[in-house]
Amino acid sequence: MRAYNEVKGGMNMKTDTILEEDIFPFLPEKWGQVIREEDALREERISEIRLRVGEPIRLRYGVAEVAVSHERITAQCLERVISSCCHHSRYAMESELKNGYITIRGGHRIGMAGQAVITRGEIKMLKHIHSLVIRIAREVIGSADSILPYVWKDGRVQNTLIVAPPYSGKTTILRDLVRQLSDGDESCGRCGVVVGVADERSEIAGAYQGIPRLNVGARTEVIDGAPKASAMMMLIRAMSPAVIVTDELGRREDITAVEEAVHAGIAVMATLHGRDIEDVLARMNKTERELFALFSCIIFLDNKPRMGTVRKVISRDDIRECAI
Amino acid sequence: MISGLGVVLILSAGVGMGVFRARELWARPRQIRALIQALSALETQILYGEMFLADGFRDCVNGCGEDAVKKMFLYLSERLTGDRRCRISEAVTAMQRRMKSDVSFGQAEWNVLIFLGEQLGRTDCNETEKQLRLAVEQLKRIEDTAITDAKRKGKMSIYIGVCGALMMILMCI
The missing domain is CATH 3.30.450.90 (Beta-Lactamase)
Structure with a gap:
């Protein structure tokens, strides 16, 4: 790790x-x-x-x-x-x-x-x-290398949720994932895909006056400053992305937007505050728990021993059990 | 023949000086009008585009015919972009010091700008709109006074120019 x-x-x-x-x-x-x-x-x-x-x-x-x-x-x-x-x-x-x-x-x-x-x-x-x-937002090129194999599987992007407590590097890793998916890597046979970023707080792309200041890849479309749910719907309707990325899901309308994207055949990558699965589930009601069923992979990060440490990865079958 | 030419020359010099002075007097209402237009454009940039003041100051004078007013706003924009710590009020005061001689504004216009500089950018959109509208209203009133002044003093300047020239001709004769 x-x-x-x-x-x-x-x-x-x-x-x-x-x-x-x-x-x-x-x-x-x-x-x-x-x-x-x-x-x-x-x-x-x-x-x-x-x-x-x-x-x-x-x-x-x-x-x-x-x-x-x-x-x-x-x-x-x-x-x-x-x-x-x-x-x-x-x-x-x-x-x-x-x-x-x-x-x-x-x-x-x-x-x-x-x-x-x-x-x-x-x-x-x-x-x-x-x-x-x-x-201070940091661009750490290569920070998502260890989780990319879980995200890019069977020639496509998996619906991925990154769960971590504060100061664990969620956003930094998400940004690097966006860059790697957007640019692709021909040497690994991974072609670049159009990534739509719903960046409500301008933290993923660091956009200033609408232009991303951090490296988020060549095929990335960013909607900056709009509420996540609205931005996701705008991206689905207007920009035909293969992947939609957003930070810190939390509200009911965010979950509805994620459902819309998944039903439209678009992969979703998002982050969520939480220490472990029990911690996250304890904060959710039954409807919100169904959110988990939408994801194929949940990655838990930790800030110990260092920020960005991958602690646990839960795959599709385990997620279904959690959602129930 | 030569004395006739001299009379014409003196007379046209006197009229020319009067007209020049009248033009100077008309510059004030013209510049106030340009300032009002710039502030109205700034209001649009703020309310519609939520543009930062530094960018708003730059864009609100696009197409402005009055070079002096244009320079004022561009100076404010450059000052705020160059030094992020610089407050609007400090930028306006520095602009006044630097450009006072380049524009025909009276103290009343400067007072409006300085007061606006103290308030601008410290509140939300609604309050900012109110402050800008208040400044525009005050400037409109100052403009009316400036127009009346320019009309009265402009005519007077031309008359003085003509009378001065005639007096000179009479003295020469």
Whole structure:
């Protein structure tokens, strides 16, 4: 079992470049400098930057967290960072802000915590934001090598569900799967297929102004920023994909869209939050459990010993039993 | 013959100066009109395309005939694209400092722009629409005053030019 951290320093974009180009332009120069200094001392790559009012900057390396600089973050500085991340145009990120996050160029997600403003029973916005977490999206070429044989079987793409807890590399592996399926590999006799990506949070393709910034392959069509279910239906109707890919299934309408795709003869690959099969089943009602019956393969990932470790693979027959 | 030519020359110079000054006075309402059109186009970019302000500033002056107003918006766009940390209000203030001499705006127009710069991009679409409409309304009122001023002072400039030229001719005679 291979973990994708092993490919650090290989063909992939180095951390420095990602931080310098995508993250530091939004942070005060001083903060960029202390993060740069800390990062230079580390072997591992930063996976998360946490900014909290009254606290120092905290960086996450894998599962470990370190505080850098003695300076405390002020509310004004945080407000300025948020404004920069929104390109000083909050109206353009209205729907994302309501959900408590924004995605910036490169597919990096910035989560926020603060006080919710409620209008007519719905969250209108967050005010007095006191905490930000910048999750750094990484393109790890080859991270899906170990699970590709389960996904591409008998000359076609299997309906695949990737289940993993947070920080396990679900999205990174899914992105690499998309790339490999889209580009194909003639040496293995695997031809490239049209892949449709329903990228609600711009995390898979890292699209900026509609154009994917991360390598998702030559035959990949991305619908960016639309709700998963709507995007999947748009892809089915308009783009004739052989595979539809989406991240983090959860709502009832997502499951309906997956059913539609499967019934239309399109393979589906998706991810789901969860530790193991029991954990996932415990959260689902009977109808939602039928979702499992749609998949031919469920892959469980873990972040131990490293992010992206394949822990277990369940095939079609076992899945049917689970669904019942 | 020569003195007749001299009279014609002085007279046309006086009229020319008056017309030139009148044109300058008319530049203000013309530029305010261009500014109103640009802000209306910006509103469309924001409400319809949810475009970022940096891109909106660039695209809202496409086809704008007033070079000075076009330059103002392009400067804002470049400033925001070049430095992601730069706030709209800071960009507007820097633009005012840099371009004050290039445009014929009075303090009233600048005040509208500075106030707009303080508010723009900090709220949702509905609020942004309100702010832009308020700015456009204020600019329309300023435009009316500027047109009345330009009419009055423009005519006066031409008369002064003609009278000045005649006075000079009389003094020469």
